[in-house]
Amino acid sequence: MLDNRQEISDNNKPSFNADAKRGRLSYLVITIPILIGIFFTFFLTHYLTELMGDNLTTLILLALLSLLLLGGSLFLLFILFIVTNQRLNDVGWHGAWSILVIVPLISLPLFLILFIKPTKATDENT
Numbered sequence: 001m002l003d004n005r006q007e008i009s010d011n012n013k014p015s016f017n018a019d020a021k022r023g024r025l026s027y028l029v030i031t032i033p034i035l036i037g038i039f040f041t042f043f044l045t046h047y048l049t050e051l052m053g054d055n056l057t058t059l060i061l062l063a064l065l066s067l068l069l070l071g072g073s074l075f076l077l078f079i080l081f082i083v084t085n086q087r088l089n090d091v092g093w094h095g096a097w098s099i100l101v102i103v104p105l106i107s108l109p110l111f112l113i114l115f116i117k118p119t120k121a122t123d124e125n126t
Contacts, residue, residue, distance in 0.1 A: 021119075022086035028115055034080045035111075041073035077102070084114065092120030 022030075045066045051058075085098040091114065100106050 020086045021090035022083060023090060023119060024087075024115060024117075027083060027087045030083050031080065031111060034076050034083075037076050038073045038080070041069045041076070045069045045073075084110075087114045090119050091117050 048062045048066045048069070051062060081098055081101050084101050085095040088095050088097050097110070100110050
């Protein structure tokens with residue numbers, strides 16, 4: 001009986017493994033802030049590189065801050081890749097399509113399709 005309670009409590013935890021499934025609403029709620037965050041970090045990194053002057057101290061400081069922001073955007077891209085993979089599993093498509101997240105012009109129609117397409121009916125859902 002204790003094993004059944006353990007299984008039930010594990011089902012309620014949010015999962016970030018690639019085999020999990022993610023619904024449309026949770027995909028939308030996670031994807032929009034991630035895309036805004038990635039855009040903001042790239043914009044801020046570009047702005048900081050424009051500020052770099054001749055002073056060595058500010059050059060090093062701004063370069064380190066730019067690298068930190070770039071690392072943050074790569075982390076957000078990794079989370080976006082995992083969440084997209086989960087949504088693709090929920091739709092019934094192969095998870096390898098999530099590699100299209102890194103292609104700018106193709107990723108936007110992919111996001112729209114994943115926002116609109118309903119969950120694939122399985123034996124668990126019916």
